[in-house]
Amino acid sequence: MLSPANPLAPDWLVVPDDANDLAEGVWPASAARDADGTLILSGIRSTTLTQKYGTPLLVLDEDEVRLRARALRAAFDAAAAEHDTTARVYYAGKAFLCTAVARWVVEEGLSVDVCTRGELEVALAAGVTPSSIGFHGNNKSVSELERAVEVGVGTIIVDSAIEIERLAAITARTDRVQRVMVRVISGVHAETHDFLATAHEDQKFGFPLPDAEKAVARIREISGLEFVGLHCHIGSQIFGVAGFRESASRVLELHAALLAGGTVPQLNLGGGFGIAYTRVDDPTPIAELAAGIVAAVAEGCAARGIPVPALAFEPGRAIVGTAGVTLYEVGTTKDVTVESGAARLYVSVDGGMSDNARPALYGAQYSARLASRAGVGEALLTRVVGKHCESGDIVVDHEYLPGDVTPGDLLAVPATGAYCASLASNYNHVPRPPVIAVRGGKATVIVRGESIDDLLARDAGVHAEDISEGAQ
Template sequence: MRAHEAGALHGELGSRGPAWLRTPEDVNVILPQLWPTSVARAADGALAIGDVSVRDLAEEFGTPAYLLDENDMRARCRDFLAAFAGCDVYYAGKAFLCRAVVRIIAEEGLHLDVCTGGELATALSAGMPPERIGFHGNNKSVSELTRAVEVGVGRIIVDSVHEIDRLSEIARRLNTKPAVLLRVTVGVEAHTHEFIATAHEDQKFGFSLAGGAAFDAATKILHEDVLDLRGLHSHIGSQIFDTSGFEVSARRVLGLQAQIRDAHGVELPELDLGGGFGIAYTTQDDPAAPAELAKRLDKIVADECEVLRLALPHISIEPGRAIVGPAVFTLYEVGTVKDVDGIRTYVSVDGGMSDNIRAALYGATYSATVASRASSAPPLLARVVGKHCESGDVVVKDEFLPADVQPGDLLAVPGTGAYCRSMASNYNHVPRPPVVAVRDGRARVIVRRETEDDLLALDVG
């Protein structure tokens, strides 16, 4: 890399740049805010997770592989439950869902948020009590809604007038009164990527507050008296660090709650503030601890209820990424290292955009480290890329790796528990990696690796 280009890039990287890379050994440092709690370098320099070496895991399960620190995930569940005592904590299943994860969150006392029939089927097959399930989605089908009502899903979050009509017809036919929350679009511009901001007016979710659609929908539900309107729901986006957006959202949605009370004499008993709590993917990210989040949100709701003379509603939140994201890292094997005319070094791994689409989809940033050994080589600014036939197949855009990184090295990318396996694909006919849970010196596959036979199973041509 030319000197002026390197200097400019270092400036862009900020705290991920060379400020903390003072010695060659710094490339071996495992920064705790980025990794599951059990991850550390063993005496031989290799990473270990849950007291198991990544070398052993790679030998037994292959690469790429998602490695889940089960104790870490369970601890994050408990942290949210303790911080939000008296509230319902829904794990957002869209972040990553499989039957083992359902059992973990059920055992830890969490509720579960699903948004498709497939996620509901996974939850039920793993024994999640249906009354602890919330069902999201902007276009739930009649069959999905029917099944949700038949099994007794605890809360259905209604998202459109058409859905209210569909659900009302199902309720009449089944002679039941399902509990619902009304999703409100509060007009908050969350400080996040456009694709994961969900509360500004121009998007597909919920009922507009500013245009009066949310109040009209609540009025419709109350007048028809077929659905049990329990409260309001607001979700402003994902990967959010600034609670000011939650403050504005809570103020606006509680204002609607007061408007419903004044117009209809009904004070709705519940309020779901959604999720979207951010995690650290790089050292530039500084997420708040659950206890701090709870303190801020509790104050926001209490202050606004006092102003509006509303009773404090029963609060729900929906962390997904904040629970599973930091508990997982992806383990790859390096295949090639290519220096391109001194401009950039490309480190290619045996996965890529099929197991982590987020970098290509909306420019998500990640960190990486050589996991199979320590190194005394100086740091080298590199780009970690995948094996797919796309120039946008980038895993980590810019990272300092040891200058002696070479084929056969294992490379670990932390923070991949959320929206990596759940958004994985078979692009280029690449089988999806397994998910391996590690706990107290033992490893078990909870989602097996796909095979070529799996790829061909649906191809009936």
């Protein structure tokens, strides 16, 4: 330790022995420093990337995405085979979706889930087979459902009685049969932020267990709908197996009851597996998660004397989150001292809540490191903030950085592959940054960045004729 912790620092934040180190598990496996201390991603210096593409810049390590997709698929295949069933793994489009990423995960054997028409069209544009797509959402419009049925989406996860009737009308009109699952609320409260927990009773997703049986009965009355199973999702950024075991037990009670009225071939237990954003995060190994969850299902089925259904899982950020690193340029630094005499260094960068809304939305914690060089001097408690006109525009709430951080430095924030680009906005009319894929020393633009001209092009008044005189 270099010095006692700053009293403004949270208890979990440790003063590092080296404020330039790259914590294992937080960064992509390819992340390293060269002899000059510059951060390297997949063999490319971060300074080389920012000189070509500018900042802010989201860099996505393709090999990291593929490795994690492969590992998840292998782990659930192996766990399912142990219990004489099969497993399907879905990539969560909402985490981050573009045609390149969709192709990567499909090539690694994954299916894709979407929750809007836009996400569906991106998946289709990438060449994803419609039958391998799952369509989520609590408020799918009639036009979205019509499009899903038209292209042959593999499974629509129904979320309300109204949606069932919409699908009944669409399939009757088009003479199609659509496979559907029913999303249920298991009542298991995941240990995560309230905004990330999706199985407590008082929220917008799914049917409470007592109502789900009626929903299934109605689906079975409709000739154009094929009921294929139950879906449950307890939340996101979840560590451990306990919540999934309890949720599986509750959902299997309904699953077993439904067998009396017909087949229930599938069970989707969601996912939302956690990743490390800081060095103190300790996500459960994928093989342990897969083995534990599938074993829980098998035990529950054996206790009820029913066969183990085909299983499906939605790992969420666990595939793409760690693959992303956002590069910023430091603009200003400022020492701030509070009444107690404790001080914090504020480091302002050229992005912020427009490219990463998660800290502002629900207090998400991140890490940061200098990327353009190795820093020197005592590690200082730092808050990395953005350029937006909001006091809550925080990029990294608590971090220790080298005391010589200065304007012009590059700063790297890891674990930004999930939900950052997806949630990006033009707040304060800031253009959204590009997304660059790196692999084997080569960089490729996979999502073009926006320019000021792009922003102005959407403003209908920029090139409109001056009609003020005629309006008088």
